[in-house]
Amino acid sequence: MAPARGRASGAAPAAGHGAYARGGRSGRGLRTALVLGLVALAVVVGAAWLTRGLFAPADRPEASGEDVTFTVRPGEDLGSIAARLDERGIVASDRAVLAAAEEAGETSVGAGDYVLRERMPAADALAVLQGRADGAAHYVLVGRGQWLDEALDALAESTGIPRAEFDAAAADPTAYGVPAEAPSLEGWLDPGEHYPPVDAGAEDILAELVKPRLAFLEQHGVTDPAEQQRVVTVASILEAEALPKDYPRVAGVIENRLADVDAETRGLLQVDSTVNYGLGRRNLQFTSAQRADESNPYNTYQHRGLPPGPIGMPSDAAVEGALDPVPSEDLYWVTVDIATGRTEFSQTYEQHREYQEQFRRYCAQNPEICS
Template sequence: MSSVHHGPTPIDHSDDVSEPYEFHYEYNEEHVPLSSRRSQRPARERRRRRRRRTIVMTLTLALFAAVAIFAVSVVAPFFAGGEDPMADYPGPGTGSVAITVDQGAPTIAIAENLVGKGVVASTGAFMEALRADDSGNLIQPGTYELKEKMPAEDAVAALLNTGQSAVHYAAIDQGLRQPAVFKVLSESSGIAVEEFEQLAQDPTQFGIPEQAPSLEGYLSPGQYRFPVDATAKDIVEKLVDKTFTNLEKAGVEGKDEQYRVLTIASIIEHEGNPESYEEIAGAIQNRLQEPIKEIGRFIQSDATVTYGLERKSYQLTAKEKNDKSNPYNTYANPGLPIGPIGSPLLPAIEAAADPQENPYYYWVTVNLESGKTLFAERHAGHVKNVDKFQQWCADNPGRCQ
C-alpha cells in the first residue's frame, strides 16, 4: 500500500553550505500586553509605592489642618477690621447673656462665640486669660449665664468655676458705693449686712491707712465666687486684695500714696469715661500742684459733693456747694476729699497714678450717653462747654436729674 504525505513538502538542507543561523530577539515593552507587564511587577514594589502615597497624603492633610487652625486662631484676629487683637473690657460687665458650650467644642470656637455675643472684647484676650489660669479646671459643656462686656479674666473664671455648686456668686458692678456693695455681698452669701458694716468701722485690719473713714475705695468691682463657709471678713479680704493687686500693677507703693491715688481714681471714674481718664487726672493734678488764681486748689467735683450728701445727682444748689461741713465738698474745701467716693478699677487707677501733662483746669461731660468730655484752660472756655451740656440736657429730658 502506498504512503500518503499531508502538508508541505520537507526541504532538504543537506547540501546547504551557508553559515549556521543565529537567532536574535529584541524585547520591546510596547508590544507586550499591559496585563503581562503588571504581572511582571513585584508585589513588594507595589506595596511600597502605596505606602509612600498614603504617607504623603496624610502629611499633606495634617499640614493643611495646621495652617487652617493657625489662620483662625492667630492670624484672623489681627485682620478683623483692624481691631486690637488683645482688646479687653474693664468690666465688670452689665446685663445677662446665655452662652452655650457644646460637647467637644474647640477653645477658639468658645472664644469666638463669646466675642460674637458681646461678652469679651477679643479672642486674643480670652485665650491669654485662659492660658494664665492655673486652677487646672476645664470648660465643661453646658449653658452659662454671663454678662456683656466682661473682662476676659472674669469670663474665664466664670466658665471654669460655674460647675462648682459649693460657692456663693457675687457680681459687684462698677460705680457701686460701699452700702450697695455690702447689699450685694449679703444677698449672695446670706451674711447679714451688719456684719460687713461692722468690719468697715476698722479698715486698718485689712491694711488700709488709719485716715480712711471706711472701706470705700478698696471694695474692687468684679465677679466673685466664695466658699459657702466663707465669713464676712474672708469675703471683704478678697475684694480688698484685688484692689491692692491693681495698685501693684499700676506701680503705686506705700499706703498713703495708694490712698491718695485711689481717691483721685474714684473721682475721675465718676467724672468721665476711660477715654478721658488721663486728661481729667492731668487737670486735677494742675489744680492741686499748679493752681491758678480763678480756681485755687479747689477740685470742684459734683460727684464728691453728692457722695457726701449720700445721693446721686447732676444738680446741686448753691447752698450745697458752699457747705464746708460736708468733708467731701470739693467746692468749699480745697484739695482732695477725705477719701475715695467709690472703688475704682485698674484703668482709673493707672490714670491717677500717671496723669497726662496738659494745660487744662476745667472739664465737663457734655453727653451722658457717650461720655464725651470737653476740656478748657480757663473759666471762659469752660462756660461755653457747660452751655453745650445744658443744651444736651434740654434735648434729653429727664437725663440730667
C-alpha cells in the first residue's frame, strides 16, 4: 500500500479525482494563509502599539497635588525649563513637555513666576507657562541704580512685549502720577522683583512699577510734587555714588554743596556719575574736555544745583538717606576703593586732593574696574 501511495503522489492522477484533490488542498491552503496573515497583522499591530508605549514620552493623565510656584529665568530655553519641570516631578518627563510644545506649535516661554500643580500633564503645564491658561505671571526685576533705558530693555526681554511699546508707554511720565517736573520716568520705577500678569500691557506694567515709589514717598510725608522730584534726584545720586551705610552722610555733603553758592564749591556738585549719565556711558572716569562740556545738562562741574532729573532708579534706602542727611562741615567725598566701597570725606579741597590721588593710584592698579 505504501508504494502505491508513493506512486500516486508521484504520477499524474486521473482527471476527475485529481482535479477535486487539488481543489481541496488549495482551499485549505488559502484558509491557512488567511489565518496566518491575520495573526501576523495582529503581531505587527501589537508590536507597533508596544513600541509606541515603550518609546512615547511618559506623561500624567491629570493634574493633582497642591499649588506650587515655578520660576522661569530670563533667557532660559525650553529644554532647560522642561528638564527642571521633570526634576521637580511636576511633569512625568521632559520629553513630554517638548512633545507638547511641538504639538502646540509654540516653544517660547517668558520669564516669570508661574503657579502650577505638584503633578501635571505636560500640555497643561506648558499652557500655563505660555500664558494660555490661568496661573501665569511675568518675572520682572528692576535693579538698584539701573537707568530707565536699561530697565525698559529688561522689561521687554522679561515680558516679550516689544521695546517700542514700552517706549511709547513711557513717553508721558505724568500719566503715572509722577511730578510734572520729571523729564522722564527715570528714577520712578521701584527697584526689586515684580510679578505682573502675563496679559498686562506695557502701560499696566509701568503703572505697577511706579506705584510703590509714590507710595513710599507719601508714607514719609513727601507729597509736594516738586519736593518728590528733588528727593528722588538726590537719592539717585546717592545710589550711584555711595554704599548704603554712607547714604545719609553723602546726602549731607550734597546739601552743603548746594548751599555753598558763594564759597569754595560755588554750588557745584561736581559729581562724576551725573556727567557720565549725561554722556550715556557707565565709566568711572572721563576726559577733561568732557568735564568742560557745558552742552551736557547733567554736567554738574559746569551747571550749579541738581541735574535736570534723577540719574537712575534709587532704592528705598537711598530715598531715606536723601530725606535724612547727616549734618557736617564736609564739602567733598570720594570713593577710594571701588571693591570695598571705602569712601573718604573732607572739608577742604587740599585734603580732598590727597584722597583723589589715592583713587588715581587705585585705578592705575585696577584699570579693568575704572575703565
